[in-house]
Ligand SMILES: Nc1nc2c(c(=O)[nH]1)N[C@H]1C(S)=C(S)[C@@H](COP(=O)(O)OP(=O)(O)OC[C@H]3O[C@@H](n4cnc5c(=O)[nH]c(N)nc54)[C@H](O)[C@@H]3O)O[C@H]1N2
Ligand SMILES: Nc1nc2c(c(=O)[nH]1)N[C@H]1C(S)=C(S)[C@@H](COP(=O)(O)OP(=O)(O)OC[C@H]3O[C@@H](n4cnc5c(=O)[nH]c(N)nc54)[C@H](O)[C@@H]3O)O[C@H]1N2
Ligand code: SF4
């Protein structure tokens with residue numbers, strides 16, 4: 001019996017403004033508009049440049065030309081790539097802009113407006129007491145930075161975002177670790193850290209164990225908590241092909257994302273682009289944060305239906321007895337009440353998985369950004385193991401990663417949890433043992449800064465202010481740091497709100513297709529891409545490469561120890577170091593000569609042998625979450641006409657993380673940023689109609705004047721966009737990984 005099955009399954013009622021398929025003609029219109037515009041020739045040149053796409057981790061581009069993926073297929077560039085390039089080829093921020101705009105004025109800018117200011121083209125500083133950013137000389141920058149990095153190492157930190165290169169990442173961590181700091185916060189702490197933690201514990205690896213080649217042999221994909229139609233569009237081509245060859249796609253998402261129902265892909269202009277291709281064979285809409293219950297339910301059904309691969313478990317797994325016992329003994333009532341999906345739907349999912357030959361399990365932020373994100377990943381991988389869908393071609397677990405080189409930053413050791421092998425290799429390089437204090441991951445960094453424990457911070461890309469929950473705290477915390485150095489290509493709200501106590505410096509950097517040297521990046525599929533040298537379109541600009549800045553700073557701090565830092569400005573030497581230090585990266589030693597892009601060795605698992613001490617996968621029991629929402633009174637709201645909801649915060653169609661490219665989200669029918677996507681039934685409970693305005697209040701603040709949009713989101717849940725929404729809630733984090741629970745934010749909603 002289902003106690004809390006969907007009362008109106010499926011929750012697919014949208015508003016009249018939403019299109020019938022994801023992708024489709026608007027994508028082509030966007031391409032046409034941009035490629036035929038005045039900046040069109042620059043855009044084409046960049047698209048054909050031999051470098052990896054800037055945008056997501058799916059990793060298109062590189063040496064075979066801008067449109068080719070790692071298995072040589074053409075036409076693999078999506079409009080997200082064009083969006084990202086268009087922002088980078090903007091004209092410079094006008095020369096006198098910072099002189100004529102005070103910080104107070106800059107703080108009024110939205111994320112979109114900040115990005116539209118253009119490319120940063122000379123360094124600036126905001127000094128304590130000054131109301132404006134001023135131009136600064138390189139000599140003064142290095143003088144300030146050198147003094148700042150001579151503070152006690154535990155008070156020095158970095159934050160990074162995954163757009164830079166492997167070479168910059170390697171140098172960053174080498175510099176910090178040589179100085180004695182392990183405070184290497186990274187955007188992955190806010191993102192896939194729960195995946196890394198769980199995969200490490202279960203399989204002894206940090207990343208996806210599925211290659212693109214292997215994915216092409218799957219006849220079932222389970223995609224949980226990932227809106228790939230928006231954020232990894234070329235993954236959609238693989239899903240279309242799976243359906244074409246008779247395979248099945250199970251989507252798990254509280255929101256019925258139109259692009260995951262039907263997607264029109266430009267890669268298949270005739271059969272898919274206009275009519276759209278069916279994606280989901282089965283669409284399950286669990287309560288946000290309840291995926292463990294849903295996956296335990298799938299495990300229970302697999303066991304009950306005899307789809308469990310006992311021989312596989314006995315031979316290749318440890319700890320499976322407890323996992324199976326849990327699934328057996330938990331009642332269907334408890335499972336369905338927790339996840340809000342009916343037993344019959346769960347059983348259908350189990351039958352699909354159980355009868356498929358090869359199944360791949362993919363996931364993204366809907367799984368990781370919860371207080372039990374690690375358990376969520378465990379429960380997915382447990383399901384793969386129970387059904388024997390791992391350790392062979394066409395099967396396995398595949399975190400769908402974020403930024404285009406976020407995985408490379410992790411591989412290079414930009415993490416507070418340094419791999420033992422890298423530690424040993426660094427010790428050899430340093431000729432001494434490496435003192436590795438615990439280190440601040442991103443949330444710990446904010447907390448430490450808030451407590452006055454950080455003096456110096458270098459941010460290699462990103463928007464630390466905008467990416468964090470509780471914007472008020474983030475601002476206050478950054479304001480306690482003496483010196484902040486931002487390396488960035490374009491201005492963002494973090495540069496205007498995340499201001500240091502004494503000196504805030506913004507250093508304009510060259511991007512991936514402009515660097516004077518070759519660089520490399522690593523895709524989410526563990527494929528290493530080589531980016532050729534390039535040139536910037538910015539005339540008379542005073543830009544620097546990330547590698548040049550980091551090596552020059554390190555040289556001034558450390559002279560020639562443990563490497564000749566200035567020599568590293570020829571990035572071939574950095575690649576030699578990487579080859580010696582980073583497991584699986586041996587082939588990078590010859591990439592300059594061979595141009596051969598490669599899959600990192602030891603990452604893809606096609607046999608049931610894992611990198612754990614016993615060679616077996618380790619399984620962990622996954623307690624069901626207790627998903628209780630606070631009462632309105634807990635928010636200090638006394639009115640009866642209000643509703644408490646589980647708010648999911650994430651990306652609109654046209655934004656890249658904290659950078660907004662366009663204010664609306666046409667596929668969800670949300671016309672601007674200040675909308676809340678709600679189920680009609682919920683809205684009617686407090687007498688709201690589509691288009692009405694509400695206050696949305698969390699535990700850290702509230703946003704007034706938010707427009708109600710009816711959408712295909714399950715009852716009890718709602719969706720809003722970050723970074724704007726980050727002002728209303730405090731960070732509740734996943735204890736083992738530090739990742740904030742962005743996808744289940746309790747809020748109270750009431751009419752304005
Ligand atoms: N164009 C573009 N591409 C990007 C990015 C971008 O901003 N723009 N960002 C990059 C980065 S850094 C990342 S991390 C990825 C993000 O890629 P995604 O993870 O796909 O993006 P999100 O919008 O955070 O959320 C994904 C989905 O999770 C669902 N969800 C929310 N809560 C739950 C839950 O409890 N359970 C389940 N099963 N689903 C849930 C939401 O409805 C949403 O559809 O994309 C990368 N690629
Ligand atoms: N509420 C909520 N908050 C979230 C999330 C969520 O789903 N909900 N998602 C979280 C996730 S998954 C992530 S990854 C973080 C993202 O957090 P970050 O990675 O910190 O933020 P981005 O917005 O990607 O950073 C964009 C900036 O990077 C700079 N940049 C771009 N290219 C380059 C380059 O080549 N070099 C350098 N040096 N700078 C460059 C530009 O100045 C640009 O403004 O946000 C997190 N925050
Ligand atoms: S799927 Fe990702 S890597 Fe590929 S072209 Fe699109 S944004 Fe770039």
Ligand SMILES: [Mo]
Pocket residue numbers: 187190191192402403
């Ligand atoms: Mo991310």
